[in-house]
Amino acid sequence: MSEPKPKIYLAVFLIVMVVCLAVGANMWKSSLKIDQIKVNGNRIVGTNEIVQLSQIQAGMLLYKADLNEIQQNVKSHFYIKDAVVERNLPSTISIIVTERTPVAMVSLSEPIYLDEDGVMLPKVVAHRVFDLPVISGIAPRESFIYGTVVNEPDEIEALQLLAVLKTVNRPLYHSISEIQLRKGRDMLLYSAEGGVPIIFGRGELSQKISRLEVFWDNIVRTRGVQSLQYVDLRYKDQIIAVWNDEKKGAITM
Numbered sequence: 001m002s003e004p005k006p007k008i009y010l011a012v013f014l015i016v017m018v019v020c021l022a023v024g025a026n027m028w029k030s031s032l033k034i035d036q037i038k039v040n041g042n043r044i045v046g047t048n049e050i051v052q053l054s055q056i057q058a059g060m061l062l063y064k065a066d067l068n069e070i071q072q073n074v075k076s077h078f079y080i081k082d083a084v085v086e087r088n089l090p091s092t093i094s095i096i097v098t099e100r101t102p103v104a105m106v107s108l109s110e111p112i113y114l115d116e117d118g119v120m121l122p123k124v125v126a127h128r129v130f131d132l133p134v135i136s137g138i139a140p141r142e143s144f145i146y147g148t149v150v151n152e153p154d155e156i157e158a159l160q161l162l163a164v165l166k167t168v169n170r171p172l173y174h175s176i177s178e179i180q181l182r183k184g185r186d187m188l189l190y191s192a193e194g195g196v197p198i199i200f201g202r203g204e205l206s207q208k209i210s211r212l213e214v215f216w217d218n219i220v221r222t223r224g225v226q227s228l229q230y231v232d233l234r235y236k237d238q239i240i241a242v243w244n245d246e247k248k249g250a251i252t253m
Helices: 005-031 047-054 067-075 153-168 170-174 205-223
Strands: 036-040 080-088 092-099 102-106 112-115 120-122 134-136 176-180 187-191 197-201 228-232 238-243 249-252
Touching (some): 036 047, 047 067, 067 080, 067 092, 102 153, 153 176, 153 205, 205 228, 205 238
Parallel strands (some): 102 134, 134 176, 197 228
Antiparallel strands (some): 080 092, 102 112, 176 187, 238 249
């Protein structure tokens, strides 16, 4: 028995409607134009600068914009680590950036910043003034190229130390004014207040940072740094502290 014609007509009608809706939706999408660019996640690089880097033209068709190309354009900035670019109907391009944040400065003829990955960043590009510890004793190079990565073990360990400090104890991070590298020998830190030498040694970053935290927060901040000659973190489970008015003493931590 053949299927009743009304059902066939209904099926054809539904198919036609779906096709018409699809065609109409595609025509509508293809006519959408960009009239807004939203930028999020930036604190260092200006929003206008990111918009200019994107090279999005006013009135560009939303679905003609190459999101991958926009992403690469934005990431060309030294301070942009990553970028996510999205279309938001009906007329917006959203750019979400992850910036490189400096953790140290290297004082050369032209000062440069280093982020925690060791990427060299130009100081003049940043729109903020950073309070950063200085890394001295950097191995000499023929040239420092922005965007490249430092790769000497001393430099990498110093940056790891600062990155951990900045994450776990920001006040202590800001209490360090300098890390002096010594060509494979013990790292030497200097406190921002009083310029107290802190012999950090090499390796066991987490353990030494934990001991330094307890010592600095519970003893130094109470007693002050004025009479503190130096601190030695090279001994397991203890800190050697020498004060002007006392003999050298070991503190178990």
